[in-house]
Amino acid sequence: MSASAAGHRRTVLEMQGVDKTFGGDVEALRAMSLTVNDGDFISLLGPSGCGKSTALRLIAGLSEPSGGRIVWEGGHEIGDLGVVFQEPTLMPWATVADNVWLPFRLRGHSYNEVRDRVLEALKLVGLERFQKSYPRELSGGMKMRVSIARAMVTNPRIILMDEPFAALDEITRFKLNDDLLMLKDRIRCTVIFVTHSVFESVFMSDRIVVMAARPGRVVRELSVDAPYPRTEEFRTSAEYAALCRSASEALREAMGEHA
Amino acid sequence: MTISDPTRAAQATPALTLDAEDRARIRRRKLERTGAWALPVGLLALFVLGWDWLVVANGIPHFILPRPGLVASTLVNDWPMLSSALLITMQITMMALAVAVIGGVGLAVLFTQSRLVEMSLYPYAVILQVTPIIAIAPLIFVYVDSHIVGLLICAWLVAFFPVLSNTTLGLNSADHNLQDMFRIYGATRWQTLRYLRLPTALPYFLGGLRIAGTLALIGAVVAEYVAGTGGTGAGLAFRILEASYRLNVPRMFAALILIAVTGVVIFVVLSFISHLLLRKWHESAIKREA
Ligand SMILES: Nc1ncnc2c1ncn2[C@@H]1O[C@H](COP(=O)(O)OP(=O)(O)OP(=O)(O)O)[C@@H](O)[C@H]1O
Ligand SMILES: [Mg+2]
Numbered sequence: 152m153s154a155s156a157a158g159h160r161r162t163v164l165e166m167q168g169v170d171k172t173f174g175g176d177v178e179a180l181r182a183m184s185l186t187v188n189d190g191d192f193i194s195l196l197g198p199s200g201c202g203k204s205t206a207l208r209l210i211a212g213l214s215e216p217s218g219g220r221i222v223w224e225g226g227h228e229i230g231d232l233g234v235v236f237q238e239p240t241l242m243p244w245a246t247v248a249d250n251v252w253l254p255f256r257l258r259g260h261s262y263n264e265v266r267d268r269v270l271e272a273l274k275l276v277g278l279e280r281f282q283k284s285y286p287r288e289l290s291g292g293m294k295m296r297v298s299i300a301r302a303m304v305t306n307p308r309i310i311l312m313d314e315p316f317a318a319l320d321e322i323t324r325f326k327l328n329d330d331l332l333m334l335k336d337r338i339r340c341t342v343i344f345v346t347h348s349v350f351e352s353v354f355m356s357d358r359i360v361v362m363a364a365r366p367g368r369v370v371r372e373l374s375v376d377a378p379y380p381r382t383e384e385f386r387t388s389a390e391y392a393a394l395c396r397s398a399s400e401a402l403r404e405a406m407g408e409h410a
Numbered sequence: 411m412t413i414s415d416p417t418r419a420a421q422a423t424p425a426l427t428l429d430a431e432d433r434a435r436i437r438r439r440k441l442e443r444t445g446a447w448a449l450p451v452g453l454l455a456l457f458v459l460g461w462d463w464l465v466v467a468n469g470i471p472h473f474i475l476p477r478p479g480l481v482a483s484t485l486v487n488d489w490p491m492l493s494s495a496l497l498i499t500m501q502i503t504m505m506a507l508a509v510a511v512i513g514g515v516g517l518a519v520l521f522t523q524s525r526l527v528e529m530s531l532y533p534y535a536v537i538l539q540v541t542p543i544i545a546i547a548p549l550i551f552v553y554v555d556s557h558i559v560g561l562l563i564c565a566w567l568v569a570f571f572p573v574l575s576n577t578t579l580g581l582n583s584a585d586h587n588l589q590d591m592f593r594i595y596g597a598t599r600w601q602t603l604r605y606l607r608l609p610t611a612l613p614y615f616l617g618g619l620r621i622a623g624t625l626a627l628i629g630a631v632v633a634e635y636v637a638g639t640g641g642t643g644a645g646l647a648f649r650i651l652e653a654s655y656r657l658n659v660p661r662m663f664a665a666l667i668l669i670a671v672t673g674v675v676i677f678v679v680l681s682f683i684s685h686l687l688l689r690k691w692h693e694s695a696i697k698r699e700a
Binding site: 208211212213229232234236238240242243244245253254256257258285286287 | 585587588590591592593594595596597601605606609612690691692693696
């Protein structure tokens, strides 16, 4: 993915002044506007309670905005969206392959029809050997990979990830960060990624949307121009350190504003 | 690109050496496994011997307390009569359990599909459950002519509720994130039921089934005491009643043993079915290395 193409990317989805209020008085999100372009890796970064999960749930269609609109360019169908939650959210009674089959199964495709795609997705996350295993036999990191494979299997235009690696140890987390970037490059999708971690957001994304709480809102947007693929070298570069500093500052400002 | 998981690589290192602690643990486990059946059997033998000694030493007449040997020979001699009674009791228990499963699961599914149905019917299910079966049974035999059907209704009444309440709980326990996942992929109500709620409910249902199995037997036995008459469809409980009128204590013991064994068999079989269905994925059925 070259940086030069960034200017001409097609818009995939637009949040236009979206509000979300719970129970009449909790303003989870106020006037959030966000233009998501094809191939973006957007991180939503902000303190707890700033409406990051709420924003993802709205995009996923799991809840309705109280105000404003969410527009998919050219409409969308079910397979256009993949979601990864903080928990792997696998069905414990189903094998790894059956879990990845789920999105197709719900649309009436038999396993044989889509076996190649299921196995392809598992291969991409490095788990084809474990297709017959049950989730309980896998480590936390491997379960997360299954969850990612399920989100990718329909070839979605957008993948939403809500703190997907927050519960993992740091080594596993770094590995999954690297692998996710490779995967994204390979299947050419758009990712909206929620995280608490400044470092993770800088390493992964080309756009960082900094949010503040009470009411939940967008306060800053930073762009990270470092080219992909990003490697260990990037993680130790001066550029990375500088970006982390400015993201931290933006985050501190965001938290200070309300305090 | 191949990705190998670091945690998996660590697990792959084989444990070649058994240290003293490992060996001690294996020995202990073997001992425990033998003990699990050897101890109860030993205790039983001791109990039977003690019983025999008690009767002989005190010269207790057999119409008060028979010797174990006499009970055993009664079991053999009366086997034609006892076995047909056993068959009847088993049939009623099994049929009641089957109907309880169908009714309980069916109603539970209906409950989760419609709050209205749940709100209207649940209180009555509870009332049926909390009213002792022994109090309802006489009424049932007033209105139901067929002896067998009456017994069946009583056994069903007690077996039905654990299935209903456990299955309802299970159906409502589906993981919220998974429910969201199903919604995102546009699952229909039926698909969510079939692929998410029913599998989630399975362990709960099986727990209820185990309770229901033993309760159905209790229901079948209690109802027969109330019904009193035997005739063609006499089960074990009626044989006990009949034997007690005739002071045939050995036969009472023999029938009692059969009821107890039936209860144990039902429990063991249902536990085994439960284990088979869950062993692949459910925590309750998974053996862990210590
Ligand atoms: N279903 C709901 N009902 C009522 N209030 C809600 C609901 N969902 C979220 N909220 C409130 O909306 C606000 C934003 O919540 P949200 O979960 O989006 O935050 P978040 O940024 O994801 O936080 P975290 O980092 O802790 O996950 C919070 O104050 C939360 O209490
Ligand atoms: Mg959240």
